[in-house]
Amino acid sequence: MSKKVIIIGSGIAGLASAIRLSSKGYLVTVYESNSYVGGKISEIRKNGYRFDTGPSLFTMPNLIDELVSIGNINSDIKFEYKKIDTTCSYFFDDGIILNAYSDQNKLKDELVNKLDIDSKIISNYLNYVAFLFKSTHKIFIEKSLHKLSTYLSFKTLVSFFKIPFLSIFKSMHKVNTNRLKNDKLVKIFNRYATYNGSNPYVAPGILNVISHLEHNDGVYLPNKGMKSITNCLYEICKKNDVVFELDSKVDKIELLDGMVKGIYSNGKYSSADIIISNIDIHYLYNNLLKKPYYINKHSKINRSTSAIIFYWGIKKTFKKLSLHNILFAKDYKHEFDEIKTSQNIQSDPTVYINITSKHISTDAPKGSENWFVMINVSYDKGQNWQKLVQEAREKIIKKVNNFLNTDLEKFIEYETYMDPVSIQSKTGSFKGSLYGSSSNDKMSAFLRHPNFTNKIKNLYFCGGTVHPGGGIPLALNSAKIITNEIISN
Numbered sequence: 001m002s003k004k005v006i007i008i009g010s011g012i013a014g015l016a017s018a019i020r021l022s023s024k025g026y027l028v029t030v031y032e033s034n035s036y037v038g039g040k041i042s043e044i045r046k047n048g049y050r051f052d053t054g055p056s057l058f059t060m061p062n063l064i065d066e067l068v069s070i071g072n073i074n075s076d077i078k079f080e081y082k083k084i085d086t087t088c089s090y091f092f093d094d095g096i097i098l099n100a101y102s103d104q105n106k107l108k109d110e111l112v113n114k115l116d117i118d119s120k121i122i123s124n125y126l127n128y129v130a131f132l133f134k135s136t137h138k139i140f141i142e143k144s145l146h147k148l149s150t151y152l153s154f155k156t157l158v159s160f161f162k163i164p165f166l167s168i169f170k171s172m173h174k175v176n177t178n179r180l181k182n183d184k185l186v187k188i189f190n191r192y193a194t195y196n197g198s199n200p201y202v203a204p205g206i207l208n209v210i211s212h213l214e215h216n217d218g219v220y221l222p223n224k225g226m227k228s229i230t231n232c233l234y235e236i237c238k239k240n241d242v243v244f245e246l247d248s249k250v251d252k253i254e255l256l257d258g259m260v261k262g263i264y265s266n267g268k269y270s271s272a273d274i275i276i277s278n279i280d281i282h283y284l285y286n287n288l289l290k291k292p293y294y295i296n297k298h299s300k301i302n303r304s305t306s307a308i309i310f311y312w313g314i315k316k317t318f319k320k321l322s323l324h325n326i327l328f329a330k331d332y333k334h335e336f337d338e339i340k341t342s343q344n345i346q347s348d349p350t351v352y353i354n355i356t357s358k359h360i361s362t363d364a365p366k367g368s369e370n371w372f373v374m375i376n377v378s379y380d381k382g383q384n385w386q387k388l389v390q391e392a393r394e395k396i397i398k399k400v401n402n403f404l405n406t407d408l409e410k411f412i413e414y415e416t417y418m419d420p421v422s423i424q425s426k427t428g429s430f431k432g433s434l435y436g437s438s439s440n441d442k443m444s445a446f447l448r449h450p451n452f453t454n455k456i457k458n459l460y461f462c463g464g465t466v467h468p469g470g471g472i473p474l475a476l477n478s479a480k481i482i483t484n485e486i487i488s489n
């Protein structure tokens with residue numbers, strides 16, 4: 001008889017798990033507290049504008065292709081995306097603008113011409129991050145770090161021999177300063193720490209691996225925006241008879257003799273052979289299992305950063321801006337110090353602007369642009385966010401005006417925002433952190449919560465708050481790890 005699986009949460013890892021298991025004949029039901037699927041991958045449509053509200057950077061599309069091919073049997077659901085030529089535009093306070101390109105020769109030309117550096121520095125750096133990726137992804141990303149079999153494999157042994165070369169014991173910043181020898185380049189490559197909510201001045205150099213995805217593989221954009229990723233996975237799930245219970249918060253997991261038995265949602269009990277949690281691990285232990293002490297060891301790692309994001313409908317187009325844009329702080333280190341220690345918005349925030357209407361014309365009315373404007377802030381420690389959002393807004397507008405020589409306020413015709421508190425209430429993310437726990441500690445890969453626990457049988461964990469970590473590619477890998485484990489048991 002087919003086994004009954006309940007997945008709690010329809011984030012990208014929950015949907016990926018549902019596809020993988022339903023395609024193997026498991027009977028899957030997904031419980032989701034929101035009225036829509038996708039979790040952090042969500043969108044707003046208002047006054048002719050469309051905004052992706054969460055992730056904006058899409059790398060490793062092959063992971064989605066793989067799910068489409070696994071789950072899309074006898075169906076014509078398509079997931080379409082394209083590679084982006086100008087991957088990011090970086091703006092510096094001295095007026096220099098650097099464009100990064102998917103094409104490595106074009107990237108080198110841009111950096112050599114504008115920064116007067118030797119192109120070998122770039123080639124060597126890109127080879128170095130490719131080496132980091134090749135040496136680590138099979139072990140640290142694609143496997144559980146909490147199973148003996150991982151450590152008994154030949155590949156793991158080889159990886160362990162490479163440890164002295166994996167920049168684990170120096171900070172990203174130190175490694176980048178030594179290798180890149182140019183302040184602007186160092187800033188550009190330090191910023192990849194923020195892709196999992198970490199601080200490049202303390203996070204281990206091994207995190208430089210993140211830039212490999214963008215520079216050696218590429219930056220992509222789904223033809224219909226980020227939300228179309230989870231829309232597509234949802235459609236595939238439904239074709240594979242996955243049942244969705246929306247508006248159905250799970251309140252409790254029922255256990256018997258150390259084994260999962262079922263869940264309670266909307267006052268109703270449903271039994272299951274296997275339960276997969278795709279929700280923040282802190283909520284799971286604190287609320288659904290009422291066993292907060294199980295999370296003690298993992299609570300020692302700090303939460304990753306959160307963000308304040310403005311979604312602005314701008315009735316003007318800006319030629320200098322591309323899909324992804326960074327307006328750098330003058331003193332990047334000081335910004336991270338302030339995020340860590342201050343209760344206020346950092347004095348000079350680095351501003352990220354994402355404009356999908358540059359590529360998807362239907363995302364904004366003609367002659368307008370859909371701006372997703374984000375600054376990193378601390379996770380919620382009880383700050384007065386209403387006040388801080390106003391403070392952030394003023395600082396961002398002032399900065400944009402200076403860098404783009406404009407009067408932005410005049411052109412904002414639609415506006416809404418998210419802060420750590422609303423991120424928490426809309427996505428169930430503990431303290432509003434974007435990526436679960438931070439990777440600032442060199443041991444964080446081992447301290448992050450595993451994909452299963454030996455305390456409760458038939459309970460599995462996927463998503464951004466467990467191994468291998470936050471961000472779409474890693475969350476997708478967590479789904480692969482647990483479903484391989486379930487299928488092989």
Ligand SMILES: Cc1cc2nc3c(=O)[nH]c(=O)nc-3n(C[C@H](O)[C@H](O)[C@H](O)COP(=O)(O)OP(=O)(O)OC[C@H]3O[C@@H](n4cnc5c(N)ncnc54)[C@H](O)[C@@H]3O)c2cc1C
Pocket residue numbers: 008009010011012013014031032033034037038039040041053054055056057058248249250251278279280283307309423426427428429434435462463464465469470471472473475
């Ligand atoms: C603003 C922002 C920007 C980001 N930018 C990027 C980016 O550019 N690139 C990138 O790769 N990643 C980015 N990320 C991170 C990325 O979005 C996440 O790592 C990833 O989407 C997490 O997916 P997940 O599978 O963990 O599920 P989540 O998206 O966290 O979804 C969990 C789901 O569980 C549901 N839920 C919670 N509690 C319950 C309950 N009790 N019962 C039922 N359902 C419940 C929630 O409603 C939610 O739908 C960003 C995140 C944010 C917030």
